[in-house]
Ligand code: IMP
């Protein structure tokens with residue numbers, strides 16, 4: 001395993017400041033929309049961790065948060081998804097906002113949406129930090145995408161290449 005990959009990091013496409021501004025905007029929107037309602041932010045591990053951590057602090061109403069971790073078998077195209085870490089909350093008691101790092105083929109989020117809806121949340125909204133609509137293999141549209149990017153692989157702000165790069169503050173292209 002290589003522990004440095006500076007040479008593989010391409011150009012900065014989204015800066016820390018741009019991310020912060022969009023998250024503040026999103027936090028304000030959620031504050032208004034869910035005021036007076038039981039709200040649970042459900043982050044998808046591991047990629048959404050920095051995004052979820054920053055977003056919850058821009059929400060100015062009482063809010064709970066939890067995480068799930070899923071593993072998708074992208075290779076076999078079955079769209080099969082297994083839950084590695086589940087939430088213990090009763091989702092039927094909450095308005096759920098799923099927070100994801102990136103939607104690429106759409107397979108993961110399509111499966112997660114079905115799984116969460118089966119637990120009868122009061123409502124379900126899906127927010128992704130990044131959207132790559134050109135990469136879709138199944139039809140899927142998030143309720144909110146903070147940034148739309150092209151068909152490029154990126155790292156930073158939670159996104160990884162072989163688990164590295166998640167701690168970068170900006171989002172940068174990555175040359176494999
Ligand atoms: P998909 O939408 O089911 O294809 O899968 C989305 C998942 O693929 C994300 O949760 C990421 O783990 C991973 N992924 C897709 N594109 C990127 C990228 O550009 N950088 C890092 N991870 C990515």
Ligand code: MG
Pocket residue numbers: 045046047101
């Ligand atoms: Mg991921």
